[in-house]
Amino acid sequence: MTDTPDQPAAPSFRGDMTVELVKHSAADTDVLWAARVSTGGEKSLEELHKDPQRSKGLINYLMRDRHGSPFEHNSMTFFISAPLFVFREFHRHRVGWSYNEESGRYRELQPVFYTPAPTRKLVQQGRPGKYEFVEGTPEQHELTSSAMQESYRQAYETYQRLLAGGVAREVARAVLPVGLYSSMYATCNARSLMHFLGLRTQHEQAKVPSFPQREIEMVGELMEEQWSKLMPLTYEAFNANGRVAP
Template sequence: MTDDGAEMRFLDDVTVELVKHSASDTDVLWAARVSTAGEQSLEEVGTDPERSKGLINFLMRDRHGSPFEHNSMTFFVSAPIFVFREFHRHRVGWSYNEESGRYRELRPDFYVPGTERKLVQQGRPGKYVFVEGSPEQHKVVTEVMEASYRQSYAAYQEMLEAGIAREVARAVLPVGLFSSMYATCNARSLMHFLSLRTKSEQARVPSFPQREIEMVAEKMEAAWARLMPLTHAAFVASGRVAP
């Protein structure tokens, strides 16, 4: 327990919720068909499933990206700051609103890797391989992290109690602290994110995401695949490269 009663929490997972959306495979179809057919009633588009699938696969493979932009998904994401640091480097087709350490006192929720998180890194930049840590290494991580987090949060609390502004006191808080945000994207910007932030044997271009942002990406991908199954399948089939 901290002084103000907020309970310290050590979490090994992230949260992703699809808050709202306007996104379906049909959105891709009519956007694509305007180039050859002008306006069509939405009813006419997509009545032949095989042709719909073929058109989406063609657009993906030949990198016709704009038809994948006429849709929208908003996610609530709660994850450590070091994940958000990577996330916010995605600039195009993404909108963000995040909780602020200037306007509110931050809650003591911290990230500690779970037992399945591989802790040991081998190889060199661009060629990293992660391997299992030993039980001793997991023990070190858990104990050292929790102790360090406790100390940092206590320092934060001590400064707040001394009347120091939140935006100053927060400097001691670690990047393992959880933050939360709303993130809005479209299928094209999401695919670009997924191509860089997931690792897959199906990927034509290798990527080496940090596991924690990949955990966020996997949850987003699962939600998106339910909304736009044909588009998702085409993305996978094309080697997970965004059009």
Template sequence: MTITLRSDVSATLDADNTAGSDAKICQAARVSTLGSAAAESGEASGLINYLMRHRHGSPFEHGQLSFLVEAPIFVAREFMRHRIGWSYNETSGRYKELEPTFYTPDRWRPLVQEGKPGEYQFTQGTNEQHDVARWSHAGAYRWSWGAYQEMLDAGIAREVARNVLPVGTYTSFYATANPRALMHFLSLRTQSDEATFRSFPQQEIEAVAVDMEVAFAATFPLTYEAFVKNGRVAP
């Protein structure tokens, strides 16, 4: 049987479902003092930096970035922990026969965990360990895909047959967030020396977060600049 092994993950900005701007954030902040006249005002880096520095967060909710994410199920489940300010719709194994596409760690992916939780580090691992990881993933995937197909061929419902598929199975989902929620996500799912509070995310979700951060910086440049300048702390 043929299965596809991948190690890439991605988040692609859906431009048609992305809205807002730095100017809109400023207008939302100014409406408290200018009323409807705020709609005629423009963007101001000083105002955005002030809002970020003093953690006046609600103006940063006036915008939207939507992404199509392709990643294994275990990455999708980490996303679902981010609930406030996020919306999700995912491929359903109840309604669609899933594809035989599975995640396996590439050679760049450190394999060995050292230290205790909260303080551990990863080291690269030996060539033999990488070989074992790849063979073990591939073997488990072939068995589970065979069992899945056997049940489907026997007329068993997709929602039951999917139970044997592992969390390394690739899925696709839309993830939509406002800038405030996205900044909170980035503060937790990326590592940065510029961060006031260091985070140590799993590498696969960090790779998705990096794609999102690039899109965020391009869509809301003044907000992104203030986010980085103020220690990558979401307001």
């Protein structure tokens, strides 16, 4: 009896994003000992064992007056799964970020594709710089979902046909769309994350308005939720001072 080759996985479709905090060294005390070394030298090490709440005012001062370097002495690594078009925007953030993404050269890419959730606003109104997005009709959502799924299935079938014909993965992947999900590790510090959030999320406390694409904003919101628990005083100061990175 001979073994039969594994059948390719059937395409699947989703509209959510995955963000997992896999590793971190980040706390409000990191901001304090980094800041106090300028005046206290070696005595700044005492901050490692003190309650950061007692120095809440210092954190707010550093944020307000944009003394940014004390917010860099920490680290967070996230595992993120999102469509390729989200990562292409994400990778524009280079200062204070490190990335490693799965490679279509070294593995067969899995058929997981993005389709907008029913809550995703579909219709763009106005001109560039002043446009807004509004709800789509049920018919528009149905059209979007069915058209995307049809296109994705055809693209993945072509990808599989190329692979079966002996074409290299790095060549065959060219037929796949930007709605394909990829995964990566993204490592940052609080300062670089605040800069990301200031540009990629909308918030009522933001001094400077931002108009991000909804899908990258979804990723930002999940990262923000997890960071806020690690450095609550820093997070509070970030919001109180207009969500502008120091």
